Amino acid sequence: MADDQRTQAAAWFRTLRNDICAAFESVEDALTGGEHGSLPAGRFERKRWQRQTAEPDNLVQDMDPAAPLVNGGEIALMRGRVFEKVGVNISTVQGRFSPEFRAQIPGAAESDGVFWASGISLVAHMRSPLVPAVHMNTRHIVTSRGWFGGGADLTPMFFDTPETAEDKADFHAAFQKACDMHDPAYYPKFKKWCDEYFYLPHRQEPRGIGGIFYDWLDDDWSRNFAFTQDVGRAFLNIYPQIVRRRMQASWTPEQREYQLVRRGRYVEFNLLYDRGTMFGLKTNGNTEAILMSMPPEAKWP
C-alpha cells in the first residue's frame, strides 16, 4: 500500500510537470509584442540525473527517459522569449539522512534516517519586468511518517501598481478556491504561513505578494494527496493566465534595471533562508537542479 502511494504521488508530479511544460511552451508561442516578440519561441530541454549515494545498491543504471525515477530527477529547463529562464524539476530520491540532519525531519529518528521523497519544483524568471516571477513546489516525503507539503508564491517586480493588485487578487483567489474545496481552515492558515516564510528579515521586506505554503500534512493520505493535486492544478490554471495578459506590453530600461535588483533579493532569500535549498544541498541533491532557481541575471548596484 505504501509502495502504491509512492508510485501514485511520483506519477502525479510527472504528469503535472508535463502539463506545465506544455502550457509554458504554448505561452511562448503566443507572444507577439513586447521587447522580444521577434525571438523564436522557447522550448524545454530535459536532462536526467541519478543520485550518487554512499550505498552502491541505490545507484540506478537505467537512464531510459520513459522509466520511472528510482533515485534521481529530471530537469526541464527553458530559456525562452517570455520565460527568460524557467526550471521545472521533478525528483524521486531515497536514502538515509545524516545523523545531524535526522533531528530536524519528522519521523527520521524512528526510521533510522531512511527516507523517500518525491516532488516537483518550479521557478520562473521572466524577461519582462511587468510579468511576475513565480515559484511552485509540492512534495511527498516519507520517513517513519509520511506527509505532503508545498505551495506557490508570486513575485511581481512592482508592488504598488493596479496590475499587481489584479494579479495578486487572482493568484490568491485561485489558491483559495483550491484550499476551500478541501478545508475552509486551509487558506487563511496557509496564506499566513506563506507570508511568514517568504520574508527577508535582513531587508525587512516580503519576497513577493504571497500565495500559500503548507507542510507536514499527514492526517489523511488520500485527502492530502488530492489537495496537493488541486494545488498543482490551480497553479497550472492561474499562472499562464497572468503571464498572457502581461507579456505583450513593452517595458523601459529603468524597469529592467529594477527587475535585476529585485532578482538580487530572490537570490538572497533562496541562499540565506530557503529550506528546500538547504534540504537539497544537505541530502546530496543535484546542485544543478537545486540552483536552477537562481535568476539568469541579477544586480546589486
Place this chain on the structure above:
Amino acid sequence: MADDQRTQAAAWFRTLRNDICAAFESVEDALTGGEHGSLPAGRFERKRWQRQTAEPDNLVQDMDPAAPLVNGGEIALMRGRVFEKVGVNISTVQGRFSPEFRAQIPGAAESDGVFWASGISLVAHMRSPLVPAVHMNTRHIVTSRGWFGGGADLTPMFFDTPETAEDKADFHAAFQKACDMHDPAYYPKFKKWCDEYFYLPHRQEPRGIGGIFYDWLDDDWSRNFAFTQDVGRAFLNIYPQIVRRRMQASWTPEQREYQLVRRGRYVEFNLLYDRGTMFGLKTNGNTEAILMSMPPEAKWP
C-alpha cells in the same frame, strides 16, 4: 588598558581604510587602456551608519565624520572604471549577543553576551575579467576574551592562465612574508585554513586561489595586533600592484560572460557559507554594509 587597546585597534582599521581608498583611487587615475579607459576615474563615496540596539544608551547621536565610531560604521563605496564596485567598510560595534548566538562565540557566555568588535572589511569586483576580484578583512573582537582574526584571498576569473599563476605566486608571497615576520608556523597554517574556508562543497570548487585566513589569535595582544597590521600592509602593497599590471588589457564579451558566471559562485559562497555575513546579519548589523560584498552583476545562465 583594555580601552586603550580598543582605541588603538579601531584607529588602525580607520587608517588602513584611508590608505586603501587612496591607493584604489590612484589606480583609477592610472587607467589608460582596456574597455573603459575613456570613463571618468572613480572616487569613493562615504556614508556613516549607527547601530540600532535594544538598549537606548548604546545609541550615539554624534554623526561628526571626524569623531571615532562608538557603535556603528562607515561605508566607503566606489563605482569606478577599474573597480566596477568596491566596498571598504569599517565598523566598531558593541552590544550583547542573543542567548542562542553566545554559545558559538568564545568567551561570550562568560561575558553574559556582552561584546565589542571593530574591523575592516573589503570586497572588490573588477570591470575587467582579467583582473582578479579580492576580499580582505581583519577584526578585533572582545568578549570575556579578546582576539584578532582576518585574512585576504584572491579570486581570479580564469584559474589556468600564466597571468593567474603569476598573480597567485605574488599574492601568496606577500602574505607569506607578513606571516614569516611574526611566526614561521603562521603561513602554512593560515594558507591551509584559507583553502578550507573558501571552498564551495556543493560545487566541489575553491572560490579562488586562496591567501590566508586566521582567527582566535589571542596569545599576545601586542604581537597579534602587530601581525594584523602587517596583514593589512601586505594587502595594501600587493593588490594594487596586481590590478595595475592587468587592468590595461582588453577583454572579449565571452570573457565578460564567464566573469559574470564566476561572480554567481561568489554570491553562493557569501550567502550560503560566509561566517562574517551570518555574524553581521545575526548581530543586527547594517545590511547595506554586509551585503556590499555582493557583485554589481552576476549570472546563472
